[in-house]
Amino acid sequence: QVQLQESGPGLVKPSGTLSLACVVSDDSFRSDNWWSWVRQPPGRGLEWIGEIFHNGNTNHNPSLEKRVTISVDNPTNQFSLRLTSVTAADTAVYFCARRMPRYGHFDSWGPGTLVTVSS
Amino acid sequence: DIQMTQSPSSLSASVGDRVTITCRASQYISTYLNWYQQYPGKAPKLLIYAASTLQSGVPSRFSGSGSETDFTLSISSLQADDFATYYCQQSYTVPRTFGRGTKLEI
Numbered sequence: 001q002v003q004l005q006e007s008g009p010g011l012v013k014p015s016g017t018l019s020l021a022c023v024v025s026d027d028s029f030r031s032d033n034w035w036s037w038v039r040q041p042p043g044r045g046l047e048w049i050g051e052i053f054h055n056g057n058t059n060h061n062p063s064l065e066k067r068v069t070i071s072v073d074n075p076t077n078q079f080s081l082r083l084t085s086v087t088a089a090d091t092a093v094y095f096c097a098r099r100m101p102r103y104g105h106f107d108s109w110g111p112g113t114l115v116t117v118s119s
Numbered sequence: 120d121i122q123m124t125q126s127p128s129s130l131s132a133s134v135g136d137r138v139t140i141t142c143r144a145s146q147y148i149s150t151y152l153n154w155y156q157q158y159p160g161k162a163p164k165l166l167i168y169a170a171s172t173l174q175s176g177v178p179s180r181f182s183g184s185g186s187e188t189d190f191t192l193s194i195s196s197l198q199a200d201d202f203a204t205y206y207c208q209q210s211y212t213v214p215r216t217f218g219r220g221t222k223l224e225i
Contacts, residue, residue, distance in 0.1 A: 036215075046163065046206055048215040061214040062120075095162055104210025105153040105168035112162050 002026050004096050004110035012090075012117050018083040022096030022110055029077040030054045034099040036106065037070065037081045039092040047092075051099060052079050086117045121145050121209050125218035132223060136197045140221045142190045142207035151211035154183055154192045157204045157220075166205075167192065197223075 008020035024035070037049040050060035052070045060068050069082040083090060093114050097106040122145035132138050142152065150170035155163035165174045167183035170190055180195040194201055202225055207218040 045219045046208075046217040048217070051215075059213045063214070097162075099210070099215075100168075103153070103169040103172075104151055104215070105165055105174075106155070106163070106208070107165050107168075107174065109162035109164075 006110045006113040020081045024077045032101040035079045036097045038095045041092045123218040129222040140192045144188045148209045148211035153208045155206045
C-alpha cells in the first residue's frame with residue numbers, strides 16, 4: 001500500500017510563495033501513475049491544482065496555471081508544488097495524491113497539510 | 120471546464136436507510152466518474168471509480184451507476200460510519216473537477 005506524505009511551512013505571508021513537497025513510499029513513483037496536488041479551503045470543496053508524471057510532463061488547472069510550478073525529484077521519490085503571489089484565498093489544506101493511469105481516479109492520498117496565508 | 124453538479128448538497132437519513140446521491144456533468148464524460156468519501160479533517164477516500172467499479176476494500180453496500188452525463192452513488196443500508204461528505208469527480212479531461220459535495224447527516 002503506497003503512502004504519501006506532504007511537508008512544508010504551515011504559514012506563508014501574502015504575496016509570498018507557498019512551497020510543499022510530497023514523498024511517495026514506494027517505486028510506484030516511476031510507474032505509469034500521475035502525481036497530483038489537490039487543495040481544500042476551510043469548510044469548502046476540493047480543487048485540483050495540477051499533476052506531474054515521473055518524466056516531468058505536467059498538467060495544470062488553468063485557473064492557477066500562471067502561479068503554479070510542479071516539479072519532480074525521482075531519486076528521492078518526491079514531487080513538489082510551488083505557488084507564487086499567494087493571497088488569503090490560497091489558505092487551504094493541500095493534499096498530494098496518486099492518480100491512476102487508466103480511469104484517472106485518485107486512489108491514494110496524503111493526510112493533507114494546512115497552509116495559512118497571513119501576515 | 121467540465122462542471123460537476125451534485126445533489127442534494129445535504130441529506131438527512133437514518134441508519135438502515137437507502138440513499139442516493141446524483142452527479143451531473145456539464146458535458147459528456149463517458150464513465151470517467153469517481154466517488155470519494157471524506158470525514159472532517161481527513162483526506163478523501165476513493166469509493167468507486169469508472170462510474171461503477173468498487174474500490175478494493177470498500178463495502179458492497181456502496182454502488183455506482185451512470186454514463187455520459189448522469190451518475191448516481193447509492194448506499195443500500197446506511198451504517199453509522201457512512202455519515203460523511205461525498206464528492207464526485209470527473210477524470211475525462213483536464214482540469215480534473217469535483218462536485219461541491221453532499222453532506223450526509225443523521
